[in-house]
Amino acid sequence: MAIKRLLRYLKTYKKRFWIAFAALLAATGADVVSPLIVSTFIDYHLVPRNFNRESLLLFGGGYLLLQFISAGLHYYQLLSFQTIAQWVIRQLRMDVFGKVQHLGLSFFDRIPDGSLVSRITNDTEAVKDLYINVLSSFMQNMVLLIGVFIAMFVLDVQLALWCLFLLPVVFTIMQWYRRLSSKIYHISRQKLSQMNAKLNESIQGMNMIQSLRQEERMRQEFGALNHDHYRAAIKNLKLFALMLRPATQLLSVITVVVVLNFFGFQSFTGAVKIGVLYGFLNLLDRIFEPINQMMMRLSQLQQAIVSAERVFELLDRTEYAPQKQGDGNPVITSGRIEFDNVSFSYDGRHDVLKNISFVAEPGQTVALVGHTGSGKSSIINLLMRFYPVERGTIKIDGQPLNSFDDKELRAKIGLVLQDPFLFVGDVKSNIRLHNKSISDEQVKEAAQFVQAAPFIEKLPGGYDEPVGERGATFSSGQRQLISFARTMAMNPKVLVLDEATASVDTETEEAIQSALEKMRKGRTTIAIAHRLSTIQDADLIIVLHRGEIVERGTHQELLAKQGLYHKMYLLQAYGTAS
Numbered sequence: 001m002a003i004k005r006l007l008r009y010l011k012t013y014k015k016r017f018w019i020a021f022a023a024l025l026a027a028t029g030a031d032v033v034s035p036l037i038v039s040t041f042i043d044y045h046l047v048p049r050n051f052n053r054e055s056l057l058l059f060g061g062g063y064l065l066l067q068f069i070s071a072g073l074h075y076y077q078l079l080s081f082q083t084i085a086q087w088v089i090r091q092l093r094m095d096v097f098g099k100v101q102h103l104g105l106s107f108f109d110r111i112p113d114g115s116l117v118s119r120i121t122n123d124t125e126a127v128k129d130l131y132i133n134v135l136s137s138f139m140q141n142m143v144l145l146i147g148v149f150i151a152m153f154v155l156d157v158q159l160a161l162w163c164l165f166l167l168p169v170v171f172t173i174m175q176w177y178r179r180l181s182s183k184i185y186h187i188s189r190q191k192l193s194q195m196n197a198k199l200n201e202s203i204q205g206m207n208m209i210q211s212l213r214q215e216e217r218m219r220q221e222f223g224a225l226n227h228d229h230y231r232a233a234i235k236n237l238k239l240f241a242l243m244l245r246p247a248t249q250l251l252s253v254i255t256v257v258v259v260l261n262f263f264g265f266q267s268f269t270g271a272v273k274i275g276v277l278y279g280f281l282n283l284l285d286r287i288f289e290p291i292n293q294m295m296m297r298l299s300q301l302q303q304a305i306v307s308a309e310r311v312f313e314l315l316d317r318t319e320y321a322p323q324k325q326g327d328g329n330p331v332i333t334s335g336r337i338e339f340d341n342v343s344f345s346y347d348g349r350h351d352v353l354k355n356i357s358f359v360a361e362p363g364q365t366v367a368l369v370g371h372t373g374s375g376k377s378s379i380i381n382l383l384m385r386f387y388p389v390e391r392g393t394i395k396i397d398g399q400p401l402n403s404f405d406d407k408e409l410r411a412k413i414g415l416v417l418q419d420p421f422l423f424v425g426d427v428k429s430n431i432r433l434h435n436k437s438i439s440d441e442q443v444k445e446a447a448q449f450v451q452a453a454p455f456i457e458k459l460p461g462g463y464d465e466p467v468g469e470r471g472a473t474f475s476s477g478q479r480q481l482i483s484f485a486r487t488m489a490m491n492p493k494v495l496v497l498d499e500a501t502a503s504v505d506t507e508t509e510e511a512i513q514s515a516l517e518k519m520r521k522g523r524t525t526i527a528i529a530h531r532l533s534t535i536q537d538a539d540l541i542i543v544l545h546r547g548e549i550v551e552r553g554t555h556q557e558l559l560a561k562q563g564l565y566h567k568m569y570l571l572q573a574y575g576t577a578s
């Protein structure tokens with residue numbers, strides 16, 4: 001259960017928690033004793049008009065001292081519970097973030113970014129309320145309730161027994177509310193999550209949204225989600241307003257009537273001390289205060305539980321990125337790559353790769369070509385171990401892909417994507433990736449090697465020029481060059497390239513092409529080629545069609561075959577296939 005699991009997070013802070021709890025008990029004790037002091041004062045001093053100086057001082061001073069102690073203890077317990085709550089949430093967020101980083105790409109294919117963000121931020125925030133407002137408030141009020149009942153028994157046993165009937169009634173109302181509101185909160189959280197996903201989609205694709213004039217449609221879709229969220233909130237508000245406040249109000253009225261009748265009856269049969277009456281009415285008031293407080297917090301409790309369920313659901317996901325298997329620690333030394341009869345499906349139903357077999361000898365360049373959707377990126381996804389290889393084998397230097405340590409694999413295989421990802425920071429940190437073993441000199445050498453240095457040095461900040469989110473202030477050609485430099489700084493054994501299709505000016509294009517040529521030298525390269533002109537010197541060209549290898553050979557061999565490659569080549573070179 002979510003609540004049990006949430007409470008388990010408190011274990012680490014056990015000591016502080018129990019000290020805070022003890023402070024809470026003591027403070028509540030002081031609160032409860034106060035009316036007893038006043039009641040005694042009324043019955044034994046005020047009514048019999050017995051005012052001697054000592055007793056006045058004793059009662060007055062004692063009462064004041066008690067109030068001071070209570071205030072100090074309340075401050076301490078409040079601060080402690082809030083601090084513990086912040087600690088727990090910090091831990092929970094780190095757990096969720098850490099978990100998300102280890103999940104495989106197959107997980108991210110299915111869950112929208114915005115809804116993930118919503119779980120890590122909004123849902124953990126709602127869980128925080130549980131510790132800050134709900135838990136401490138429930139404990140405080142339960143203790144107060146017990147304290148008040150004890151004080152009532154001290155004053156009048158019979159009447160206190162009468163008042164006990166309140167408890168089952170109150171807990172039944174709470175249970176009803178929880179059951180009814182849980183469903184509504186689930187809807188509300190889900191809508192919030194979808195709103196975040198929509199927001200994220202809108203921001204990411206703002207240029208396309210504006211250029212395709214999709215603003216109105218996006219606005220409507222967001223509006224519909226927003227409205228559903230609002231409706232869920234109103235529904236819950238109605239439930240809350242109907243069940244909780246009026247219910248306790250009614251109970252309170254009934255109880256006061258019962259108590260006054262009781263005292264009326266008592267006054268016929270015997271003497272009722274006026275102080276006891278004062279004390280009892282005061283305590284009754286105090287019973288409803290904690291009950292009301294708990295009722296008010298109930299909706300927060302429910303929200304926290306629903307949010308916790310969503311957070312734990314994420315923590316329990318098992319679609320991990322494929323991990324190393326076996327005990328050996330093979331190293332990539334020459335970079336021979338072998339695909340043997342590999343088939344693959346993303347959804348377990350449709351094969352997007354069928355019986356793929358090829359070998360890239362050390363230092364060779366193998367180019368993958370084919371129409372869109374033919375499976376080129378999927379081959380790279382498997383080689384990068386982003387998805388598990390379930391049928392067939394992929395070997396590097398004769399060792400199965402899954403026998404390599406993640407660190408070895410990532411250090412020796414350099415991936416350059418069509419749309420390179422730049423991190424927030426500066427140019428230097430984007431090349432070095434915070435790897436301290438790469439010196440400033442090496443950063444510059446890498447930039448010079450890929451011919452990125454001339455443009456970087458022209459930037460106002462040079463290598464320290466700031467990079468904003470996704471490198472939006474750099475052109476696509478510049479981003480490519482920086483990402484090349486990053487790959488070269490790693491000095492990988494194997495290069496995996498997804499050739500850029502973005503059109504850049506001729507000068508940058510030349511810089512990119514000659515950089516790529518230099519990078520490929522002495523390294524095994526698997527390259528997705530969209531422009532056939534760039535891979536004519538490849539050692540092996542693999543032509544894919546609907547997930548199958550339909551042709552293979554060098555540029556000249558394939559042209560001579562007059563097959564699919566020949567057609568594609570003519571189409572690109574002369575704009576006609578015949």
Ligand SMILES: Nc1ncnc2c1ncn2[C@@H]1O[C@H](COP(=O)(O)OP(=O)(O)OP(=O)(O)O)[C@@H](O)[C@H]1O
Nearest residue numbers: 109346347352370371372373374375376377378379
């Ligand atoms: N993450 C994914 N989840 C499910 N199906 C996918 C995923 N990525 C690709 N596919 C499907 O797999 C098939 C092969 O896609 P792939 O991206 O490998 O093609 P490609 O040859 O690289 O295409 P392009 O040249 O357009 O990049 C396509 O039918 C595509 O719809």
